[in-house]
Amino acid sequence: SQKIEQNSEALNIQEGKTATLTCNYTNYSPAYLQWYRQDPGRGPVFLLLIRENEKEKRKERLKVTFDTTLKQSLFHITASQPADSATYLCALILTGGGNKLTFGTGTQLKVEL
Amino acid sequence: NAGVTQTPKFRILKIGQSMTLQCAQDMNHNYMYWYRQDPGMGLKLIYYSVGAGITDKGEVPNGYNVSRSTTEDFPLRLELAAPSQTSVYFCASSNQQGAAEAFFGQGTRLTVV
Known part of the structure:
Protein backbone atom coordinates (compact mmCIF):
# COMPACT_ATOMS: atom_id res chain seq x y z
CA SER A 1 0.00 0.00 0.00
CA GLN A 2 1.02 3.61 -0.46
CA LYS A 3 2.29 5.41 2.61
CA ILE A 4 3.98 8.66 3.55
CA GLU A 5 5.57 8.43 6.97
CA GLN A 6 6.83 11.18 9.22
CA ASN A 7 7.90 10.81 12.84
CA SER A 8 4.74 10.88 14.90
CA GLU A 9 6.68 11.68 18.05
CA ALA A 10 7.46 15.31 18.70
CA LEU A 11 11.02 16.45 18.20
CA ASN A 12 12.43 18.61 20.99
CA ILE A 13 15.70 20.41 20.40
CA GLN A 14 17.67 23.25 21.97
CA GLU A 15 17.81 26.68 20.44
CA GLY A 16 20.74 27.07 18.08
CA LYS A 17 20.90 23.38 17.14
CA THR A 18 19.97 21.89 13.77
CA ALA A 19 16.59 20.19 13.56
CA THR A 20 16.29 17.30 11.11
CA LEU A 21 12.88 15.96 10.12
CA THR A 22 12.32 12.85 8.02
CA CYS A 23 9.75 12.00 5.36
CA ASN A 24 9.70 8.45 4.00
CA TYR A 25 7.36 7.19 1.33
CA THR A 26 6.52 3.81 -0.19
CA ASN A 27 4.88 2.84 -3.48
CA TYR A 28 4.90 6.40 -4.81
CA SER A 29 6.90 7.93 -7.65
CA PRO A 30 6.64 11.64 -6.89
CA ALA A 31 7.63 14.26 -9.41
CA TYR A 32 7.94 16.84 -6.64
CA LEU A 33 8.09 16.94 -2.88
CA GLN A 34 7.06 19.94 -0.81
CA TRP A 35 7.42 20.91 2.83
CA TYR A 36 4.85 22.96 4.71
CA ARG A 37 4.71 24.52 8.14
CA GLN A 38 1.50 24.45 10.16
CA ASP A 39 0.87 26.44 13.33
CA PRO A 40 -1.97 25.51 15.73
CA GLY A 41 -5.36 26.60 14.40
CA ARG A 42 -3.92 27.72 11.06
CA GLY A 43 -3.66 26.34 7.56
CA PRO A 44 -0.35 24.96 6.24
CA VAL A 45 2.11 27.42 4.74
CA PHE A 46 4.46 26.46 1.92
CA LEU A 47 8.19 26.43 2.69
CA LEU A 48 10.17 24.60 0.03
CA LEU A 49 9.81 22.46 -3.05
CA ILE A 50 12.27 19.97 -4.52
CA ARG A 51 12.03 18.16 -7.83
CA GLU A 52 12.75 14.48 -8.41
CA ASN A 53 15.96 15.29 -10.32
CA GLU A 54 17.28 17.58 -7.57
CA LYS A 55 19.33 16.32 -4.64
CA GLU A 56 19.22 19.37 -2.41
CA LYS A 57 17.50 22.73 -2.09
CA ARG A 58 18.24 25.61 0.29
CA LYS A 59 16.39 28.67 1.44
CA GLU A 60 17.90 30.80 4.20
CA ARG A 61 18.15 28.48 7.26
CA LEU A 62 16.20 25.69 5.57
CA LYS A 63 17.60 22.78 3.58
CA VAL A 64 15.76 19.91 1.94
CA THR A 65 17.27 16.76 0.46
CA PHE A 66 15.50 14.26 -1.78
CA ASP A 67 16.75 10.71 -2.32
CA THR A 68 14.48 8.89 -4.77
CA THR A 69 16.46 5.66 -4.32
CA LEU A 70 15.90 5.62 -0.57
CA LYS A 71 12.44 7.17 -1.07
CA GLN A 72 13.24 9.73 1.58
CA SER A 73 13.39 13.47 2.10
CA LEU A 74 15.18 15.19 4.97
CA PHE A 75 14.25 18.69 6.12
CA HIS A 76 16.83 20.64 8.10
CA ILE A 77 16.47 23.87 10.05
CA THR A 78 19.84 25.27 11.08
CA ALA A 79 20.36 27.64 14.02
CA SER A 80 16.86 26.80 15.21
CA GLN A 81 14.83 29.34 17.16
CA PRO A 82 11.77 29.03 19.42
CA ALA A 83 9.77 30.70 16.61
CA ASP A 84 10.48 27.60 14.48
CA SER A 85 8.27 25.54 16.81
CA ALA A 86 5.41 24.19 14.69
CA THR A 87 4.24 21.07 12.87
CA TYR A 88 6.03 20.35 9.61
CA LEU A 89 4.30 18.43 6.85
CA CYS A 90 5.79 16.83 3.77
CA ALA A 91 3.66 16.44 0.66
CA LEU A 92 4.14 14.58 -2.61
CA ILE A 93 2.98 15.62 -6.06
CA LEU A 94 2.73 12.71 -8.45
CA THR A 95 3.35 12.89 -12.19
CA GLY A 96 0.03 13.23 -14.00
CA GLY A 97 -1.65 13.62 -10.64
CA GLY A 98 -3.63 16.78 -11.40
CA ASN A 99 -1.30 18.72 -9.14
CA LYS A 100 -2.81 16.97 -6.12
CA LEU A 101 -0.81 17.08 -2.91
CA THR A 102 -0.67 13.91 -0.81
CA PHE A 103 0.39 14.73 2.75
CA GLY A 104 2.26 12.94 5.47
CA THR A 105 0.97 13.11 9.05
CA GLY A 106 3.48 15.77 10.09
CA THR A 107 6.11 16.06 12.81
CA GLN A 108 5.78 18.51 15.67
CA LEU A 109 8.98 20.43 16.37
CA LYS A 110 9.58 22.22 19.66
CA VAL A 111 12.64 24.44 20.02
CA GLU A 112 13.49 25.15 23.63
CA LEU A 113 15.54 27.99 25.08
CA ASN B 1 -4.60 40.53 -0.95
CA ALA B 2 -7.03 38.08 0.70
CA GLY B 3 -5.66 34.80 -0.75
CA VAL B 4 -7.96 31.89 0.18
CA THR B 5 -10.96 32.73 2.35
CA GLN B 6 -13.06 30.12 4.13
CA THR B 7 -16.33 30.64 5.95
CA PRO B 8 -17.49 29.88 8.55
CA LYS B 9 -14.53 29.41 10.92
CA PHE B 10 -16.52 27.27 13.36
CA ARG B 11 -19.79 25.37 13.12
CA ILE B 12 -21.71 22.85 15.19
CA LEU B 13 -24.17 20.65 13.29
CA LYS B 14 -26.68 18.10 14.48
CA ILE B 15 -26.64 14.63 12.92
CA GLY B 16 -28.58 14.65 9.67
CA GLN B 17 -28.32 18.39 9.07
CA SER B 18 -26.69 19.78 5.95
CA MET B 19 -24.44 22.73 5.35
CA THR B 20 -22.11 24.31 2.81
CA LEU B 21 -18.56 25.29 3.58
CA GLN B 22 -17.57 28.28 1.48
CA CYS B 23 -14.18 28.79 -0.14
CA ALA B 24 -13.10 31.69 -2.33
CA GLN B 25 -9.72 32.64 -3.79
CA ASP B 26 -8.69 35.88 -5.49
CA MET B 27 -5.44 34.70 -7.11
CA ASN B 28 -7.02 33.43 -10.35
CA HIS B 29 -5.81 29.92 -9.60
CA ASN B 30 -7.19 27.10 -11.72
CA TYR B 31 -6.63 24.35 -9.15
CA MET B 32 -8.65 24.17 -5.95
CA TYR B 33 -8.83 21.50 -3.27
CA TRP B 34 -10.73 20.46 -0.16
CA TYR B 35 -8.91 18.61 2.60
CA ARG B 36 -9.94 17.39 6.01
CA GLN B 37 -7.57 17.05 8.94
CA ASP B 38 -8.30 14.89 11.95
CA PRO B 39 -6.27 15.14 15.20
CA GLY B 40 -2.78 13.71 14.80
CA MET B 41 -3.39 12.95 11.15
CA GLY B 42 -2.26 14.50 7.93
CA LEU B 43 -4.56 16.15 5.45
CA LYS B 44 -6.82 13.88 3.43
CA LEU B 45 -8.02 15.06 0.02
CA ILE B 46 -11.82 15.10 -0.32
CA TYR B 47 -12.38 16.69 -3.75
CA TYR B 48 -10.42 18.79 -6.16
CA SER B 49 -11.01 20.88 -9.25
CA VAL B 50 -8.70 21.74 -12.14
CA GLY B 51 -10.90 24.54 -13.44
CA ALA B 52 -14.42 25.93 -13.56
CA GLY B 53 -16.92 23.18 -14.35
CA ILE B 54 -14.47 20.35 -13.63
CA THR B 55 -14.35 18.44 -10.34
CA ASP B 56 -13.04 15.06 -9.28
CA LYS B 57 -12.97 12.84 -6.22
CA GLY B 58 -10.02 12.64 -3.90
CA GLU B 59 -9.20 10.05 -1.28
CA VAL B 60 -12.24 10.46 1.03
CA PRO B 61 -15.21 11.86 -1.00
CA ASN B 62 -18.08 9.92 0.59
CA GLY B 63 -20.65 12.15 2.27
CA TYR B 64 -19.53 15.29 0.43
CA ASN B 65 -20.30 17.11 -2.80
CA VAL B 66 -18.67 20.02 -4.58
CA SER B 67 -19.31 22.37 -7.47
CA ARG B 68 -17.10 24.82 -9.34
CA SER B 69 -19.20 27.27 -11.32
CA THR B 70 -16.56 30.04 -11.24
CA THR B 71 -12.76 30.16 -11.00
CA GLU B 79 -25.82 16.65 2.86
CA LEU B 80 -26.47 14.44 5.89
CA ALA B 81 -23.97 15.27 8.59
CA ALA B 82 -22.53 12.35 10.58
CA PRO B 83 -20.24 12.35 13.65
CA SER B 84 -17.47 10.90 11.45
CA GLN B 85 -17.42 14.23 9.60
CA THR B 86 -16.27 16.08 12.71
CA SER B 87 -12.97 17.51 11.55
CA VAL B 88 -11.11 20.62 10.46
CA TYR B 89 -11.64 21.39 6.79
CA PHE B 90 -9.10 23.25 4.69
CA CYS B 91 -9.56 24.70 1.26
CA ALA B 92 -6.50 25.33 -0.91
CA SER B 93 -5.66 26.64 -4.36
CA SER B 94 -2.66 26.51 -6.68
CA ASN B 95 -1.60 27.73 -10.06
CA GLN B 96 -1.15 25.78 -13.28
CA GLN B 97 0.26 22.28 -13.47
CA GLY B 98 3.69 21.59 -12.17
CA ALA B 99 5.41 22.37 -8.95
CA ALA B 100 3.15 25.19 -7.81
CA GLU B 101 2.82 25.75 -4.09
CA ALA B 102 -0.63 25.45 -2.55
CA PHE B 103 -2.18 28.34 -0.64
CA PHE B 104 -4.43 27.31 2.21
CA GLY B 105 -7.32 29.00 3.94
CA GLN B 106 -7.58 29.32 7.70
CA GLY B 107 -9.81 26.27 8.05
CA THR B 108 -13.35 25.51 9.22
CA ARG B 109 -13.70 23.56 12.47
CA LEU B 110 -16.85 21.44 12.19
CA THR B 111 -18.39 19.42 15.02
CA VAL B 112 -21.30 17.06 14.38
CA VAL B 113 -23.27 16.09 17.50
Whole structure:
Protein backbone atom coordinates (compact mmCIF):
# COMPACT_ATOMS: atom_id res chain seq x y z
CA SER A 1 0.00 0.00 0.00
CA GLN A 2 1.02 3.61 -0.46
CA LYS A 3 2.29 5.41 2.61
CA ILE A 4 3.98 8.66 3.55
CA GLU A 5 5.57 8.43 6.97
CA GLN A 6 6.83 11.18 9.22
CA ASN A 7 7.90 10.81 12.84
CA SER A 8 4.74 10.88 14.90
CA GLU A 9 6.68 11.68 18.05
CA ALA A 10 7.46 15.31 18.70
CA LEU A 11 11.02 16.45 18.20
CA ASN A 12 12.43 18.61 20.99
CA ILE A 13 15.70 20.41 20.40
CA GLN A 14 17.67 23.25 21.97
CA GLU A 15 17.81 26.68 20.44
CA GLY A 16 20.74 27.07 18.08
CA LYS A 17 20.90 23.38 17.14
CA THR A 18 19.97 21.89 13.77
CA ALA A 19 16.59 20.19 13.56
CA THR A 20 16.29 17.30 11.11
CA LEU A 21 12.88 15.96 10.12
CA THR A 22 12.32 12.85 8.02
CA CYS A 23 9.75 12.00 5.36
CA ASN A 24 9.70 8.45 4.00
CA TYR A 25 7.36 7.19 1.33
CA THR A 26 6.52 3.81 -0.19
CA ASN A 27 4.88 2.84 -3.48
CA TYR A 28 4.90 6.40 -4.81
CA SER A 29 6.90 7.93 -7.65
CA PRO A 30 6.64 11.64 -6.89
CA ALA A 31 7.63 14.26 -9.41
CA TYR A 32 7.94 16.84 -6.64
CA LEU A 33 8.09 16.94 -2.88
CA GLN A 34 7.06 19.94 -0.81
CA TRP A 35 7.42 20.91 2.83
CA TYR A 36 4.85 22.96 4.71
CA ARG A 37 4.71 24.52 8.14
CA GLN A 38 1.50 24.45 10.16
CA ASP A 39 0.87 26.44 13.33
CA PRO A 40 -1.97 25.51 15.73
CA GLY A 41 -5.36 26.60 14.40
CA ARG A 42 -3.92 27.72 11.06
CA GLY A 43 -3.66 26.34 7.56
CA PRO A 44 -0.35 24.96 6.24
CA VAL A 45 2.11 27.42 4.74
CA PHE A 46 4.46 26.46 1.92
CA LEU A 47 8.19 26.43 2.69
CA LEU A 48 10.17 24.60 0.03
CA LEU A 49 9.81 22.46 -3.05
CA ILE A 50 12.27 19.97 -4.52
CA ARG A 51 12.03 18.16 -7.83
CA GLU A 52 12.75 14.48 -8.41
CA ASN A 53 15.96 15.29 -10.32
CA GLU A 54 17.28 17.58 -7.57
CA LYS A 55 19.33 16.32 -4.64
CA GLU A 56 19.22 19.37 -2.41
CA LYS A 57 17.50 22.73 -2.09
CA ARG A 58 18.24 25.61 0.29
CA LYS A 59 16.39 28.67 1.44
CA GLU A 60 17.90 30.80 4.20
CA ARG A 61 18.15 28.48 7.26
CA LEU A 62 16.20 25.69 5.57
CA LYS A 63 17.60 22.78 3.58
CA VAL A 64 15.76 19.91 1.94
CA THR A 65 17.27 16.76 0.46
CA PHE A 66 15.50 14.26 -1.78
CA ASP A 67 16.75 10.71 -2.32
CA THR A 68 14.48 8.89 -4.77
CA THR A 69 16.46 5.66 -4.32
CA LEU A 70 15.90 5.62 -0.57
CA LYS A 71 12.44 7.17 -1.07
CA GLN A 72 13.24 9.73 1.58
CA SER A 73 13.39 13.47 2.10
CA LEU A 74 15.18 15.19 4.97
CA PHE A 75 14.25 18.69 6.12
CA HIS A 76 16.83 20.64 8.10
CA ILE A 77 16.47 23.87 10.05
CA THR A 78 19.84 25.27 11.08
CA ALA A 79 20.36 27.64 14.02
CA SER A 80 16.86 26.80 15.21
CA GLN A 81 14.83 29.34 17.16
CA PRO A 82 11.77 29.03 19.42
CA ALA A 83 9.77 30.70 16.61
CA ASP A 84 10.48 27.60 14.48
CA SER A 85 8.27 25.54 16.81
CA ALA A 86 5.41 24.19 14.69
CA THR A 87 4.24 21.07 12.87
CA TYR A 88 6.03 20.35 9.61
CA LEU A 89 4.30 18.43 6.85
CA CYS A 90 5.79 16.83 3.77
CA ALA A 91 3.66 16.44 0.66
CA LEU A 92 4.14 14.58 -2.61
CA ILE A 93 2.98 15.62 -6.06
CA LEU A 94 2.73 12.71 -8.45
CA THR A 95 3.35 12.89 -12.19
CA GLY A 96 0.03 13.23 -14.00
CA GLY A 97 -1.65 13.62 -10.64
CA GLY A 98 -3.63 16.78 -11.40
CA ASN A 99 -1.30 18.72 -9.14
CA LYS A 100 -2.81 16.97 -6.12
CA LEU A 101 -0.81 17.08 -2.91
CA THR A 102 -0.67 13.91 -0.81
CA PHE A 103 0.39 14.73 2.75
CA GLY A 104 2.26 12.94 5.47
CA THR A 105 0.97 13.11 9.05
CA GLY A 106 3.48 15.77 10.09
CA THR A 107 6.11 16.06 12.81
CA GLN A 108 5.78 18.51 15.67
CA LEU A 109 8.98 20.43 16.37
CA LYS A 110 9.58 22.22 19.66
CA VAL A 111 12.64 24.44 20.02
CA GLU A 112 13.49 25.15 23.63
CA LEU A 113 15.54 27.99 25.08
CA ASN B 1 -4.60 40.53 -0.95
CA ALA B 2 -7.03 38.08 0.70
CA GLY B 3 -5.66 34.80 -0.75
CA VAL B 4 -7.96 31.89 0.18
CA THR B 5 -10.96 32.73 2.35
CA GLN B 6 -13.06 30.12 4.13
CA THR B 7 -16.33 30.64 5.95
CA PRO B 8 -17.49 29.88 8.55
CA LYS B 9 -14.53 29.41 10.92
CA PHE B 10 -16.52 27.27 13.36
CA ARG B 11 -19.79 25.37 13.12
CA ILE B 12 -21.71 22.85 15.19
CA LEU B 13 -24.17 20.65 13.29
CA LYS B 14 -26.68 18.10 14.48
CA ILE B 15 -26.64 14.63 12.92
CA GLY B 16 -28.58 14.65 9.67
CA GLN B 17 -28.32 18.39 9.07
CA SER B 18 -26.69 19.78 5.95
CA MET B 19 -24.44 22.73 5.35
CA THR B 20 -22.11 24.31 2.81
CA LEU B 21 -18.56 25.29 3.58
CA GLN B 22 -17.57 28.28 1.48
CA CYS B 23 -14.18 28.79 -0.14
CA ALA B 24 -13.10 31.69 -2.33
CA GLN B 25 -9.72 32.64 -3.79
CA ASP B 26 -8.69 35.88 -5.49
CA MET B 27 -5.44 34.70 -7.11
CA ASN B 28 -7.02 33.43 -10.35
CA HIS B 29 -5.81 29.92 -9.60
CA ASN B 30 -7.19 27.10 -11.72
CA TYR B 31 -6.63 24.35 -9.15
CA MET B 32 -8.65 24.17 -5.95
CA TYR B 33 -8.83 21.50 -3.27
CA TRP B 34 -10.73 20.46 -0.16
CA TYR B 35 -8.91 18.61 2.60
CA ARG B 36 -9.94 17.39 6.01
CA GLN B 37 -7.57 17.05 8.94
CA ASP B 38 -8.30 14.89 11.95
CA PRO B 39 -6.27 15.14 15.20
CA GLY B 40 -2.78 13.71 14.80
CA MET B 41 -3.39 12.95 11.15
CA GLY B 42 -2.26 14.50 7.93
CA LEU B 43 -4.56 16.15 5.45
CA LYS B 44 -6.82 13.88 3.43
CA LEU B 45 -8.02 15.06 0.02
CA ILE B 46 -11.82 15.10 -0.32
CA TYR B 47 -12.38 16.69 -3.75
CA TYR B 48 -10.42 18.79 -6.16
CA SER B 49 -11.01 20.88 -9.25
CA VAL B 50 -8.70 21.74 -12.14
CA GLY B 51 -10.90 24.54 -13.44
CA ALA B 52 -14.42 25.93 -13.56
CA GLY B 53 -16.92 23.18 -14.35
CA ILE B 54 -14.47 20.35 -13.63
CA THR B 55 -14.35 18.44 -10.34
CA ASP B 56 -13.04 15.06 -9.28
CA LYS B 57 -12.97 12.84 -6.22
CA GLY B 58 -10.02 12.64 -3.90
CA GLU B 59 -9.20 10.05 -1.28
CA VAL B 60 -12.24 10.46 1.03
CA PRO B 61 -15.21 11.86 -1.00
CA ASN B 62 -18.08 9.92 0.59
CA GLY B 63 -20.65 12.15 2.27
CA TYR B 64 -19.53 15.29 0.43
CA ASN B 65 -20.30 17.11 -2.80
CA VAL B 66 -18.67 20.02 -4.58
CA SER B 67 -19.31 22.37 -7.47
CA ARG B 68 -17.10 24.82 -9.34
CA SER B 69 -19.20 27.27 -11.32
CA THR B 70 -16.56 30.04 -11.24
CA THR B 71 -12.76 30.16 -11.00
CA GLU B 72 -13.00 31.92 -7.64
CA ASP B 73 -15.41 29.74 -5.67
CA PHE B 74 -15.32 26.09 -4.63
CA PRO B 75 -18.02 25.27 -2.05
CA LEU B 76 -18.13 21.94 -0.20
CA ARG B 77 -21.54 20.51 0.63
CA LEU B 78 -22.36 18.09 3.46
CA GLU B 79 -25.82 16.65 2.86
CA LEU B 80 -26.47 14.44 5.89
CA ALA B 81 -23.97 15.27 8.59
CA ALA B 82 -22.53 12.35 10.58
CA PRO B 83 -20.24 12.35 13.65
CA SER B 84 -17.47 10.90 11.45
CA GLN B 85 -17.42 14.23 9.60
CA THR B 86 -16.27 16.08 12.71
CA SER B 87 -12.97 17.51 11.55
CA VAL B 88 -11.11 20.62 10.46
CA TYR B 89 -11.64 21.39 6.79
CA PHE B 90 -9.10 23.25 4.69
CA CYS B 91 -9.56 24.70 1.26
CA ALA B 92 -6.50 25.33 -0.91
CA SER B 93 -5.66 26.64 -4.36
CA SER B 94 -2.66 26.51 -6.68
CA ASN B 95 -1.60 27.73 -10.06
CA GLN B 96 -1.15 25.78 -13.28
CA GLN B 97 0.26 22.28 -13.47
CA GLY B 98 3.69 21.59 -12.17
CA ALA B 99 5.41 22.37 -8.95
CA ALA B 100 3.15 25.19 -7.81
CA GLU B 101 2.82 25.75 -4.09
CA ALA B 102 -0.63 25.45 -2.55
CA PHE B 103 -2.18 28.34 -0.64
CA PHE B 104 -4.43 27.31 2.21
CA GLY B 105 -7.32 29.00 3.94
CA GLN B 106 -7.58 29.32 7.70
CA GLY B 107 -9.81 26.27 8.05
CA THR B 108 -13.35 25.51 9.22
CA ARG B 109 -13.70 23.56 12.47
CA LEU B 110 -16.85 21.44 12.19
CA THR B 111 -18.39 19.42 15.02
CA VAL B 112 -21.30 17.06 14.38
CA VAL B 113 -23.27 16.09 17.50
